[in-house]
Amino acid sequence: MADDKPKRVTDIGPPHYEKFLPPVIKDNYGKWKYHEILKPGVMVHYGHSGDKLFTVRAASPRLMSIDKMRDFADLADKYCDGYLRFTSRNNVEFLLTDESKIDPLIEDLKALNHPVGGLGNSISNIVHTQGWVHCHSAATDASGIVKAVMDEMYEYFSEMKLPAKIRIALACCLNMCGAVHCSDIAILGIHRRPPRIDHNTLERLCEIPLVTSSCPTAAIRPTTTPEGKKSVEVIEEQCMFCANCYTVCPSMPLNDPLNDGVSIWVGGKVSNARTAPMFSKLAIPFIPNNPPRWPEVTDAIKNIVEVWAANARKYERIGEWINRITYPKFFEMTGIEFQKEHIDDFKFAGLTYHRTAQLVR
Amino acid sequence: MANLPNTPKLDELTKGPWPSFVSEIKRAAERSDMCKDLLGLLERSYNEKIGHWKHGGIVGVMGYGGGVIGRYTDLPEEFPNISHFHTLRINQPAGWFYTSEALRTLADIWEKHGSGLTNMHGSTGDIIFLGTRTEELEPTFADLTAAGFDLGGSGSDMRTPSACCGKARCEWACYDTMKACYDTTMRYQDELHRPMFPYKWKFKFAGCPNDCVASIARADISVIGTWRDDIKIDQAEVKNYADAGLDIFDDVVLNCPGKCMKWDGNTLEIDNDYCRHCMHCINVMPKALAPGDKRGATVLIGAKAPIIEGALLSSVVIPFIDIDEEYEEFCDIIERMQDIWSEEGKNRERVGEFIQRVGMGNFFEAAEIDLIPEMVTHPRENPYIFFEDYYEEGDEEEEEE
């Protein structure tokens, strides 16, 4: 049977991108002159040739059915000769050459519940991870919080009324599949309870040396249970709940409804514009999970965004604003309480101590 | 109409202006029992505040070590249709451009073999097919390759590279990001499909320092476009921006990190020797300013999320390379660094962590890369210097002989 199988094809890589580029892009590849944002979610690129390419950007939930894929394909056929793309932040973009088709396309997108926006000084789509929909490690859901936050922040997606861009990202555990650690606002799922060790399965499922060496704080030691089973023990005071042990060993889950939740981080950026890229810093150490709409999380984010928007200078990203006004002012203005958890105690913690007498009053 | 489970909590998330993932799952559930069970399971997670997925298992397609993530629910009796719910990662076309035909092909394949749920796209950039059974993996793969698609990376292999849309739709692209991404993906197919490294290895290609693909935060190799000649200025257009109400002094000059701009109300002057190529002035006045013509890229190494030893941003290896022209040289440098890490890196040690452990000076020296001041923010502050040689008495005389 194996003999008459057709030859298996492997290692072909992705299709070549040229197959998917509209003629206007092929003609102007590398020869674009400048662009303008015409209105929320709509921009035009002008080629040196005089050609124009219009882009309509719409929200997408990232978790998409094939039916929606087909809807998008139909819209692309109707308005842009079948050409569309997705962005690095999971928005969908339709690529048009006929300006008169923009508004009908926007109407059709609205009818599908896909609002346009996310360009310029707005909140773009939230990049996020799998959460309870698909991951074993999740300390919170991903899609649910994102939906709740974007419902609340919708006006900042569909209009351009902020001082600068905001990039929000969510990861449901410290693995950070979507590296969120350089976002204007990061929502990060965290565990708060040391791993529960299943001594009955550990020896069978896990390699003990790999488990002990996986711990960044050396909190895991090999042990033998009273019943004579080889296993490990965790020095609980040394555990900071990173779940790296669980990644290498299924017998050490950290997931726990009472103790899992989210933390909020602020002020990161990846762009090199003006200031160098920065990590996000801890704003709120812990908010319990409150599905389906996580109101405490959406309130916290709305508060940070609105205090920033009311006080920042033009083009000042959240981190740049805080660096100008300083963190004590950030806590004062947002009303967020400063707690012991805000003070770093891992490697290089000393670099974050305030080592100057320069302070605002 | 399919008989969907009762999901009052999830139903809350079908309301509101933002597109709803719950509506997407419900739509897919009209045809897929997997999605019906997924709704039930997720509602349960929303009630219990905990996930119901087991630690992944090792499943895949023949001859590949990556591209499939095994997933099983821990409640298989109650939700038998998602007892297996594996994910396939499919290598996206560079820049995420599609035709309607390509999307329909993907949809048809996934309707035949899986849940009908996707992510467009996953965090690394792949197309994600969410949820199928082990026995469907090979047939899905066969249909994908027949349609010209291949799997992406997972585990300790080269992960699927990604790129911004670059020259396809951005006037600021300083090199051909999509070509570099495609060429790199094709060159390293073996490394991408067959895990052979200490841990994952990611490439991201951004056309300019705006870094729309977050390469500096997320990629082991971050390639960020930049230029080396003068910024192009159209003074008349600068004036137009000013006349239209842009405060060029406050909003542009004061924000310049190189403090290298002057504006006298008529003319914008840039002392390009001190420009840091940050993009701010160009972002604000795209019609008036543009990167110069001597374009290429800065190559940086080592970004990663916190696990295990803490988060890192990438740092400079090559300040400037004309990567479109010198692609082989780029690959050669990358491979020299990768070989060292691959040989000496510990299990689950990203290259950024490896460099921290062995020292950047030692690492670059071993990779035969010249040490230059661009690699550090400033020279060391601490005097604990590992000098590598010292003289014994009499050495000096010997040298003179």
Ligand code: SF4
């Ligand atoms: S961030 Fe953590 S929980 Fe979320 S999908 Fe990634 S590994 Fe899973």
Ligand code: SF4
């Ligand atoms: S959760 Fe992290 S810190 Fe705690 S025992 Fe596991 S590896 Fe160590």
Ligand code: SF4
């Ligand atoms: S990274 Fe630069 S070149 Fe690439 S899309 Fe963004 S702005 Fe354009």
Ligand code: SF4
């Ligand atoms: S690119 Fe940045 S550093 Fe260079 S002149 Fe413009 S604002 Fe200044």
